[in-house]
Amino acid sequence: MKIKLLLLIITTLVSVGTMLYGLEDSEAWFSVTKTSSGGIITAGSLDIEVTGGPLRGANLEPGEKYSELGFFCNKNNGTTPLKFRGLFKAAGPSSNGLLKFMSMKVEKRVGIGWVDESEIFGNSKEISESLLYYFQFPDQDPKIKNKHIVQGDLFPGQEACYRFLVKLDKETPNQHQNQSLEFTFFVYATQASNPGWE
Numbered sequence: 001m002k003i004k005l006l007l008l009i010i011t012t013l014v015s016v017g018t019m020l021y022g023l024e025d026s027e028a029w030f031s032v033t034k035t036s037s038g039g040i041i042t043a044g045s046l047d048i049e050v051t052g053g054p055l056r057g058a059n060l061e062p063g064e065k066y067s068e069l070g071f072f073c074n075k076n077n078g079t080t081p082l083k084f085r086g087l088f089k090a091a092g093p094s095s096n097g098l099l100k101f102m103s104m105k106v107e108k109r110v111g112i113g114w115v116d117e118s119e120i121f122g123n124s125k126e127i128s129e130s131l132l133y134y135f136q137f138p139d140q141d142p143k144i145k146n147k148h149i150v151q152g153d154l155f156p157g158q159e160a161c162y163r164f165l166v167k168l169d170k171e172t173p174n175q176h177q178n179q180s181l182e183f184t185f186f187v188y189a190t191q192a193s194n195p196g197w198e
Helices: 002-025 097-101
Strands: 048-052 067-076 082-090 102-110 113-121 150-154 159-168 183-191
Touching: 048 183, 067 102, 067 150, 067 183, 097 102, 150 159
Parallel strands: none
Antiparallel strands: 048 067, 067 159, 082 150, 082 183, 102 113, 102 159
16 A cells, blocks of 8 residues: 555656646747847947138238238037047248247137137247147257147037138347248047047
């Protein structure tokens, strides 16, 4: 009797285990699978458009009045936020002393008008705040750290416009008559989160 009862219990346990295993492995439970097609990962783009110029000032004479050098606009045509900065690069050597007696005003377009952004003065003592340091010369000391005449941030589709004005100091010596300075204006841009420009 005990053996029969024991066999009955074992048979029952094996049957229940087999049934549970079968249910677990089968698709007897309600289930559903959904999909979302068309997945794609795309890198953003960095693209800045520079319009305006050329920057030219002619027939400057010593005095108090600023003359317009020109303007330019930066527009972020990419899909990622960017930061930009602008630098003047002189074509000739730094022996040209005209910059020492020149001042420059930078204005930024706001709405339909222009507002003062900065004013940088030339200086015969070549102090680091002078206009000389906003121009990079081919023969300059590599230890000199140039300054950027403009810099800012732009979101995709955003635009920033700047205007440059120049004047010669009243004390500009006669030796600078007919002297000129050729330069190129460079605009550099990188993604806004790049820590390399901090």
